[in-house]
Amino acid sequence: MSKEMKFLVVDDFSTMRRIIKNLLNDLGYQNVAEADDGKNALPILQAGGIDFLITDWNMPGMAGLDLLKAVRADARLAKLPVLMLTAEAKREQIVEAAAAGVNGYVIKPFTAETLKEKLQKILGATA
Amino acid sequence: MSPPLLKLKYGARVRALAEALERDERETFETVLDDILQSHKPQVVSQLSDLTCNLQLALDRFRLDSRLSDLAEKDIPDARQRLAHVLKMTDEAAHKTLDLVEQSAQPADRTARSAVALGQTWSQFRTNRIGVGEFCTLLEQLDAFLPQVRQDAELIQRNLTEVLLTQGYQDLTGQIIRSVMMLVEELETILANLPQDLRHDSNAGFEPSEPGNTNGFGPAVPGICGGDVAAGQQDVDALLSGLGF
Numbered sequence: 001m002s003k004e005m006k007f008l009v010v011d012d013f014s015t016m017r018r019i020i021k022n023l024l025n026d027l028g029y030q031n032v033a034e035a036d037d038g039k040n041a042l043p044i045l046q047a048g049g050i051d052f053l054i055t056d057w058n059m060p061g062m063a064g065l066d067l068l069k070a071v072r073a074d075a076r077l078a079k080l081p082v083l084m085l086t087a088e089a090k091r092e093q094i095v096e097a098a099a100a101g102v103n104g105y106v107i108k109p110f111t112a113e114t115l116k117e118k119l120q121k122i123l124g125a126t127a
Numbered sequence: 128m129s130p131p132l133l134k135l136k137y138g139a140r141v142r143a144l145a146e147a148l149e150r151d152e153r154e155t156f157e158t159v160l161d162d163i164l165q166s167h168k169p170q171v172v173s174q175l176s177d178l179t180c181n182l183q184l185a186l187d188r189f190r191l192d193s194r195l196s197d198l199a200e201k202d203i204p205d206a207r208q209r210l211a212h213v214l215k216m217t218d219e220a221a222h223k224t225l226d227l228v229e230q231s232a233q234p235a236d237r238t239a240r241s242a243v244a245l246g247q248t249w250s251q252f253r254t255n256r257i258g259v260g261e262f263c264t265l266l267e268q269l270d271a272f273l274p275q276v277r278q279d280a281e282l283i284q285r286n287l288t289e290v291l292l293t294q295g296y297q298d299l300t301g302q303i304i305r306s307v308m309m310l311v312e313e314l315e316t317i318l319a320n321l322p323q324d325l326r327h328d329s330n331a332g333f334e335p336s337e338p339g340n341t342n343g344f345g346p347a348v349p350g351i352c353g354g355d356v357a358a359g360q361q362d363v364d365a366l367l368s369g370l371g372f
Contacts, residue, residue, distance in 0.1 A: 011298070013297060013298040013301055015294050015295070015297040015298060016295060016297075016298040018294075019291055019292060019294055019295055022291050023288070023291070023292075026288065057343045058302060058342060058343030058344075058345055063341055063342050063343060064343075065341055065343075066341060086343070087298070087299055087302060087345060087346035087347075088343045088344060088345075089346075089347050089353075089356045089357045089363070090344065090353065090354050090355060090356055090357070091355045091356070091357055091366060092354070092355065093343070093344075094357060094363055094366055094367065095366070095370065098367060098370050098372065104372075105363055105367060106360065106363075107357065107359070107360055107363055108295060108298065108299060108346070109292070109295050109296075109299065110292070110295075110360065111292065112288050112292060114360055
């Protein structure tokens, strides 16, 4: 996996975005963009250049699940790897996210090791 | 004494109706009867309208009473439990952060002290004021210092990553506080409208906000039934694995 790849981190809490960004930096990924909800993330994704999307679920404006559905519905973004990183832990939600085409699902609170493991698994599978 | 109202309103027509009946004058009878019914119709409509309005108010009151009862019996105690959980999470996060800082202070201090000791001998070496014995000591110091610095730096790095992750409490507690704020807002609206509702002069209903599946439910709180919730990441992985992930 290339360390040059560009991530988009979507979360309404700036602290969480900083945490994820720092962890990605620790893993060698320096190219990280941010958005605070799905509505602001979508134009960034549609502008192109994003290789990996990490999104929260529960956000005002546009929720993560709706963002995921919008990504999968867009022919240019349909194959974008998407990791859901969220406190939403109901089984029905996890199944719904899987049905909507999520590539990985991490529940908060999480560990650096879990994030690394899921990234590697998704990148390995989509490579 | 004034004549009774009913007599004033209907007396003449009822008499005419009775006379027409007595004389078997069908046409007159029906004309007078229609006249009586027509004059009574607006009252019936008005009474029906009042009845409908009262029924609507009663339904609104019932919904309001039922929502207030839900708030008092379930939502407020739940909110108290959610806030207690927030308090616990912030307390744990603060202590964990302080623990990690304290654990990092010792290796940082050790590195600094070793560097100072090494620096003195190194300075003598650089100014050619060092004997063979001191040079051997310098080499021993360096042999011990380098792996120790690496070990300490790795420990501090791990602790810093943990401190970073621990700040995630702000996101989780923030989501819980936000849900409690929505509840307080709903309660405020109900209480503000209550005097009007009690006077029965308002038919403005209200719709309690129900979190939808699309927008999420927020973090699970121990002790509050949140449905079928995954117990942890392993549980999520097992569920996804079962779905072919």
